[in-house]
Structures are given as C-alpha cells and as structure tokens.
Amino acid sequence: xxxxxxxxxxxxxxxxxxxxxxxxxxxxxxxxxxxxxxxxxxxxxxxxxxxxxxxxxxxxxxxxxxxxxxxxxxxxxxxxxxxxxxxxxxxxxxxxxxxxxxxxxxxxxxxxx
Amino acid sequence: xxxxxxxxxxxxxxxxxxxxxxxxxxxxxxxxxxxxxxxxxxxxxxxxxxxxxxxxxxxxxxxxxxxxxxxxxxxxxxxxxxxxxxxxxxxxxxxxxxxxxxxxxxxxxxxxxx
Numbered sequence: 001x002x003x004x005x006x007x008x009x010x011x012x013x014x015x016x017x018x019x020x021x022x023x024x025x026x027x028x029x030x031x032x033x034x035x036x037x038x039x040x041x042x043x044x045x046x047x048x049x050x051x052x053x054x055x056x057x058x059x060x061x062x063x064x065x066x067x068x069x070x071x072x073x074x075x076x077x078x079x080x081x082x083x084x085x086x087x088x089x090x091x092x093x094x095x096x097x098x099x100x101x102x103x104x105x106x107x108x109x110x111x112x113x
Numbered sequence: 114x115x116x117x118x119x120x121x122x123x124x125x126x127x128x129x130x131x132x133x134x135x136x137x138x139x140x141x142x143x144x145x146x147x148x149x150x151x152x153x154x155x156x157x158x159x160x161x162x163x164x165x166x167x168x169x170x171x172x173x174x175x176x177x178x179x180x181x182x183x184x185x186x187x188x189x190x191x192x193x194x195x196x197x198x199x200x201x202x203x204x205x206x207x208x209x210x211x212x213x214x215x216x217x218x219x220x221x222x223x224x225x226x227x
Contacts, residue, residue, distance in 0.1 A: 040121060041219065041220075042204075042217030042219055042220055043215075043217050044217070045214045045216070056214050058214065090156050090157070092156075101159045101162055102215065103159060104157045104158070105156050106154070106156045107155075
C-alpha cells in the first residue's frame with residue numbers, strides 16, 4: 001500500500017511569485033486535506049477536497065487555492081507569495097470525509113525569500 | 114531534517130518508563146480526538162483516536178484518556194522506547210462531520226533517554 005506522497009520536498013521562491021505543490025493520496029483514499037505548519041507550531045487546516053470539489057476551508061486568503069483530480073491526487077497553489085508563507089505544507093488523505101483518520105505525507109518545505 | 118520541536122513543552126523520560134502526554138482542548142462541541150506523532154523531517158503519523166462517547170481507548174502500548182468534564186486528553190505510552198522520541202500533537206474535530214478540519218494543539222516534545 002502506497003502512502004501519501006508529496007512533491008517537491010523542498011522549494012525556494014521569491015516574494016510575489018507563485019507556487020504549485022503536489023500530492024498523491026494513499027491508495028483507496030478519496031479525500032485530500034492540506035495543512036500549513038509553521039516552525040514549532042501544530043499544523044493549520046487550509047482546505048479539504050472531496051470528489052474534486054472544495055469541501056471546507058480554514059482561515060486562509062483566496063490566494064491559496066487547490067485542485068483535486070479524478071485519480072484523487074491534488075495540488076495546492078499559492079499566488080503572490082509572502083514571507084510568512086514560509087512553512088511546511090502537509091497533504092493528508094483519508095478514506096472518506098468522515099469517520100476516518102487523516103494520513104499525512106512528509107510535506108513540502110517552502111521557503112520564501 | 115525538519116525541526117518541529119522548537120520552543121515546545123518537553124517531556125524527558127527514561128527508556129522503559131511510562132510516558133504521559135497531556136492536552137487541553139478548547140471546544141466542548143468537539144467530538145473526535147486524535148493523537149499524532151511527528152518525527153523530525155516527517156509528517157504527522159496517526160497513533161490513536163477516540164470519540165466523545167468513550168473515555169478510554171487502548172492501542173498497542175498506547176492508551177488515550179478523555180475527560181470531557183475538564184476538556185482534557187492524555188496519551189499514555191507504556192515502556193517508552195528511544196523510537197518514541199518525537200513531537201506529539203493532539204487534534205480535535207469541531208464539527209462532528211468532515212474529518213479534514215482538525216484543530217491541532219501546540220505539541221509536546223518527548224525525549225527518551227537510553
């Protein structure tokens with residue numbers, strides 16, 4: 001069974017640029033959630049995708065957007081990068097929207113300079 | 114690797130001892146709680162979960178206790194091993210529905226001395 005995989009593992013961008021992060025969900029999982037984890041903090045919910053539609057969003061501005069594809073993989077896009085966007089971005093998949101725990105990938109470390 | 118343990122509460126235990134990690138949650142409406150373990154350079158790893166209709170649940174070497182009266186959650190690790198060294202997060206779900214929107218605590222760093 002393949003777990004959640006994310007790419008790239010590390011990325012350096014300049015303020016104002018745009019970035020796309022990718023996630024392949026665990027086999028059989030149809031729901032993907034994205035989290036942002038600042039250094040020394042717990043992960044913060046960005047949004048969740050279910051059946052290719054956004055299904056819940058945390059307190060993040062619209063420049064954070066996402067997609068889910070028919071194979072349940074997902075992308076996180078961040079426009080107009082700011083220095084505070086520097087963080088570990090975690091993708092998690094679950095068997096369904098409810099009653100099943102999240103399984104996380106190892107994240108993408110984004111540094112904005 | 115990624116360091117997630119900066120400025121976190123730290124619990125230091127001797128190998129073989131039992132560990133207890135505590136967590137206070139804020140919303141009495143939360144009905145689902147999960148413990149995650151995060152090692153340096155890795156994403157959170159699911160340990161155990163518990164629903165609000167239970168006050169105790171046991172797994173392999175781990176036990177989660179839930180006290181809804183005082184909104185307190187604890188994770189007990191029996192016979193702690195060096196491989197248990199990591200940051201531990203409790204997480205709560207506030208909507209009783211979608212499990213995607215978990216609210217994570219600040220984390221506790223567990224250090225196991227050989």
